[in-house]
Amino acid sequence: MQNLNNWIEKIQQFFSGATPDGFSLNWDESRFFKLLSDRFSNFNVNNNTDFNYSYCNSFDIKLPASLLNGNYIITLKLSFVLDAFVLFITSYSSDFKKGKVISISDVPELKGIYSDVTEFAESLGFEEVNDKWLEEIVPGVELELAAEPTVDNCLFDDF
Helix, strand or coil, X not given: CCCHHHHHHHHHHHCCCCCCCCCCXXXXXXXXXXXXXXXXXXXXXXXXXXXXCECEEEXXXXXXXXXXXXXXXXXXXXXXXXXXXXXXXXXXXXXXXXXXXXXHHXXXXXXXXXXXXXXXXXXXXXXECCHHHHCCECCCCCCCCCCCCEHHHXXXXXX
């Protein structure tokens, strides 16, 4: 695993000019989507990538309620800034109007699919970001929305 200071230095270098814009940099909104949807063809996989204040691809894997007795979505974000990813699980109400991020330990039945998604991202050469690093401030970087940009804001979403 990389060390946090190396990651911060690389992030600072990436943001040393103008704030990157995925549209003007021709980032591929569908990068890895076909591979992911093929790999998890038993599930509903959505591409929610949008470069408005985002520096990553964002994919949702909706798990069938019948499989786990509840509504869960696993979100995978693959950064364009560094070969880094985050993965989180959201539990939704039956009407999908209310949701909250939960821990893998809250639903042990998800460990297999969660591990499979982690393995998928790692097979592409991406490294999972340590949860503690996400809130670390990245000095010297200016973003449009975040007053004090964190690793999370710089790698994934500036909001």
